[in-house]
Every structure is written in structure tokens, then in C-alpha cells.
Amino acid sequence: MDRTEPYYAVIFTSGRTEGDKGYADMARSMERLAKEQPGFLGMESARETIGITVSYWESMQAIAHWKQQTDHLLAQKKGIADWYSWYKVRVCLVERSYAFEK
């Protein structure tokens, strides 16, 4: 994801409940859907004890639009009911970045 600052990052940290209950399918489907949204720039994920997903967006408007997307709203509801024991969402302005590559 190469993009000049400023842009936005949404840091989604979470704890999962026991069992899959359709979680893996939903996660793949939400990633596909996010990529189709206006203003989407990229997404990175890892899960060990906790899960961290960071998605990157052109603007606050793009983030607000994605939050209200119909299928995503359904996933948010099911997330609270079935998949997560907790989560936290942080909306951030990316002010600067630097990178290293071998």
C-alpha cells in the first residue's frame, strides 16, 4: 500500500469467541467487499492471541461510507452476537510513514 500522507487508518483489534461459526467465510467476504468500496487503499491482518486488522482509506467520508454499507452492518451485528468477545475500533490520521525493504 503506497500512498502519500495524509490518509486514514482504521485499527480494529479483537478477541474471538470459541469456534468458527461462519467467521472465516465472513472475514474473506468482508475483505472482498472492502476492496470494492470508494476510497479503499489497503488492508493488513494478523491474529494470534488477539486479532489486529488495519484498513487504509482516502478520507473520513470513505470510512463512514464503509461503516454504513449494508452487508457490513449485518457482519457488525453478527460480530457482536457470535464472533467477538470484545473489539475496539480506532480511527486514525496517518501523518507520516517510513519503510525498509531488503
Added chain:
Amino acid sequence: MDRTEPYYAVIFTSGRTEGDKGYADMARSMERLAKEQPGFLGMESARETIGITVSYWESMQAIAHWKQQTDHLLAQKKGIADWYSWYKVRVCLVERSYAFEK
């Protein structure tokens, strides 16, 4: 990590090279050291295909201070030499957050 916005987040994403080469020891030691720094608020990590570590700070000054901390500088050098195939650091202003807990 409960803290009212605004505060800062440093998103560190990385790819590892093969083998441990002292990486796990360093990671634990850097986490201990970060916690002792002025302005440190919290840290969250997960690694699967890529690693994501997010650390939280009171101010840009606290982040600059941590970046220049002597042992941390050594770890950064060794990180480039031995541990990482790539990394990216993003410095972000956390503007708002919301949470869910069962």
C-alpha cells in the same frame, strides 16, 4: 488501553526473515523497554503471514524519544540486518474510537 482521544498510534507492520536469530528475546525485551518510556500508553501485537504491532503514545515527542532510545536504536539496526525482510512504520493521530465488550 483506555485513553481519551487524541493520542498517537505507531503501526509497525513487518515480514520476518527465516529463523529466530534472537528475535523472540529482542521482541520481549523491546516490549519491556517501551513500557518504561515516558508517554507510553500500551502495545498490541499479532503475527501470522505478516506481523502487526501497534504501540500507543501520549504525544509525538514521546514517539520521537522512543525512536532514539539507545537499546531501541540497536534493535532497529539488527532488525534491518537480521530479522526483517521488510517493515513499514506509520505514525498516526488517533482521532476517535469505540469499543464493544461482552
